[in-house]
Amino acid sequence: MSGFNTSRAKLNAFLIEIGELSYFATRFFKEAFKRPFEFKEFLYQCYNIGNRSLLLVGVTGFIIGLVLTLQTRPTLMDFGAVSWMPSMVGISIVREIGPIITALVCAGKISSGIGAELGSMRVTEQIDAMEVSGTNPFKYLVVTRVLAVTFMLPLLVIFGDAIALFGSFLVENVKGNVSFTLYFNQVFNALEFGDIIPATIKSFFFGLAIGLVGCFKGYFSTKGTAGVGKAANSAVVFTSLLLFIIDFIAVFVTDIFYDL
Amino acid sequence: MVLEIKNLHKSFGDNHVLNGFNMQLYQGENLVIMGKSGSGKSVMIKCLVGLMEVDKGTITVMDNDITKLDQKSLDILRADIGFLFQGSALYDSMTVRENLEFPLRRHKRKFKNHNNTEELVIEALKNVGLEHTIDLMPAELSGGMKRRVALARTLILQPKIILYDEPTSGLDPITAKEIIILMQDIQKTYGTSSLIITHDVDCARVISDRMILLIDGVDYAKGTFKELSTANDPKIKAFFKQ
Ligand SMILES: Nc1ncnc2c1ncn2[C@@H]1O[C@H](COP(=O)(O)OP(=O)(O)OP(=O)(O)O)[C@@H](O)[C@H]1O
Numbered sequence: 001m002s003g004f005n006t007s008r009a010k011l012n013a014f015l016i017e018i019g020e021l022s023y024f025a026t027r028f029f030k031e032a033f034k035r036p037f038e039f040k041e042f043l044y045q046c047y048n049i050g051n052r053s054l055l056l057v058g059v060t061g062f063i064i065g066l067v068l069t070l071q072t073r074p075t076l077m078d079f080g081a082v083s084w085m086p087s088m089v090g091i092s093i094v095r096e097i098g099p100i101i102t103a104l105v106c107a108g109k110i111s112s113g114i115g116a117e118l119g120s121m122r123v124t125e126q127i128d129a130m131e132v133s134g135t136n137p138f139k140y141l142v143v144t145r146v147l148a149v150t151f152m153l154p155l156l157v158i159f160g161d162a163i164a165l166f167g168s169f170l171v172e173n174v175k176g177n178v179s180f181t182l183y184f185n186q187v188f189n190a191l192e193f194g195d196i197i198p199a200t201i202k203s204f205f206f207g208l209a210i211g212l213v214g215c216f217k218g219y220f221s222t223k224g225t226a227g228v229g230k231a232a233n234s235a236v237v238f239t240s241l242l243l244f245i246i247d248f249i250a251v252f253v254t255d256i257f258y259d260l
Numbered sequence: 261m262v263l264e265i266k267n268l269h270k271s272f273g274d275n276h277v278l279n280g281f282n283m284q285l286y287q288g289e290n291l292v293i294m295g296k297s298g299s300g301k302s303v304m305i306k307c308l309v310g311l312m313e314v315d316k317g318t319i320t321v322m323d324n325d326i327t328k329l330d331q332k333s334l335d336i337l338r339a340d341i342g343f344l345f346q347g348s349a350l351y352d353s354m355t356v357r358e359n360l361e362f363p364l365r366r367h368k369r370k371f372k373n374h375n376n377t378e379e380l381v382i383e384a385l386k387n388v389g390l391e392h393t394i395d396l397m398p399a400e401l402s403g404g405m406k407r408r409v410a411l412a413r414t415l416i417l418q419p420k421i422i423l424y425d426e427p428t429s430g431l432d433p434i435t436a437k438e439i440i441i442l443m444q445d446i447q448k449t450y451g452t453s454s455l456i457i458t459h460d461v462d463c464a465r466v467i468s469d470r471m472i473l474l475i476d477g478v479d480y481a482k483g484t485f486k487e488l489s490t491a492n493d494p495k496i497k498a499f500f501k502q
């Protein structure tokens with residue numbers, strides 16, 4: 001019985017959290033369109049986010065492309081369908097694996113980074129100091145960061161996709177003697193705008209989720225240095241969960257559009 | 261009178277921190293507020309600048325009721341109030357120079373005749389004797405230096421009222437003394453009115469024109485340092501015996 005009660009309490013806490021996050025998101029959309037715009041800080045954050053995650057996204061993408069190709073090769077060989085490899089890998093990377101893996105990597109890197117950064121600014125009263133000096137900290141810290149992640153994530157996804165496809169090409173080149181031109185011709189023949197556009201839109205939402213949750217956790221982190229660690233940690237957990245939920249919804253929505 | 265709090269109430273859930281606190285700050289004076297740790301001094305001072313919402317009571321700053329101002333007027337008013345945070349609260353991702361420039365970005369209007377912020381920054385740092393740290397990061401400064409940089413950042417807008425939240429806490433007696441002397445200099449040069457929160461009896465003795473003791477969420481006792489330090493009430497005595 002007590003087990004039931006604790007899980008009920010946990011569910012309650014989760015739902016409250018969702019509610020607070022939606023409120024936070026509403027505030028974000030309200031403030032994002034109000035003057036003054038902190039353009040310089042936005043650009044700096046874009047640079048910062050790209051700079052911090054580029055290598056990680058690249059390495060992960062490369063390995064995923066490599067592994068995916070190596071592991072599906074034997075099966076495709078059995079069916080005598082190895083020549084389908086580029087189209088199969090291309091579609092699965094661009095539609096699903098690229099966006100979700102990049103987003104998860106960024107959840108770990110960016111969301112927790114923002115959570116810890118804003119969290120420590122909160123507990124050391126830097127956010128309060130900003131407010132009394134006449135700068136709206138929500139605009140300066142939250143709006144710029146969320147916009148920057150939303151803007152940068154699709155770019156990182158494209159970069160990750162490209163590296164993953166290159167990894168896959170290397171395997172095909174070594175094992176199957178497929179040339180660069182042939183491989184990428186096949187990939188781009190298989191891909192349609194119907195694959196790329198939904199994936200890009202999805203990536204925007206992934207970015208929005210990563211930025212919002214990271215900022216939300218940091219901005220309202222509780223007193224003490226333990227609060228900072230907690231903010232960073234729960235930002236990652238919560239973001240990852242949210243990413244899968246968004247992914248799930250995105251599949252449904254895309255499906256509806258395909259049927260039309 | 262530049263600042264007045266009437267019947268201030270503030271609670272966090274069941275924790276009733278302030279239960280009808282009153283105070284007045286007059287032009288050009290140094291008012292010291294003493295109270296035990298956790299008695300709500302920081303909460304009170306945060307209500308003063310609108311960082312926390314009050315439950316009940318009025319706060320008047322230079323004829324404006326803080327609790328009723330909109331964001332824009334509040335920001336304009338805040339340019340006249342300096343706030344020195346208990347932990348210095350320097351922006352640790354920015355250099356000392358950027359820290360000092362930050363308050364200027366929103367209050368350019370006040371400095372129309374200075375088109376060069378560099379000048380203002382250097383002057384503010386000179387005031388606290390730290391010109392050489394201008395390109396350092398806060399992490400590279402000692403606690404006392406941080407406090408002085410924070411003081412320079414507070415002063416750069418040339419506020420009419422300065423609120424100090426424990427300006428000497430966590431500092432050795434010599435550095436504490438330097439900070440106190442700085443505070444006195446500022447008061448003499450600019451004629452500011454200051455509200456100083458402190459535990460430090462020496463600091464209170466040197467700097468206070470008047471004192472208020474915050475006990476049990478109310479303004480338990482008021483008077484000069486001399487009056488309070490010779491009072492017979494055991495609750496008051498507890499603050500002064502060392
Ligand atoms: N944001 C907050 N949420 C909940 N409770 C708070 C908050 N800020 C302060 N409190 C509570 O209010 C009380 C007064 O805190 P405050 O920081 O004002 O103490 P203080 O007098 O400044 O003490 P110190 O001398 O240690 O700085 C404490 O019991 C604290 O737990």
Ligand SMILES: [Mg+2]
Pocket residue numbers: 301302303346425
């Ligand atoms: Mg305090």
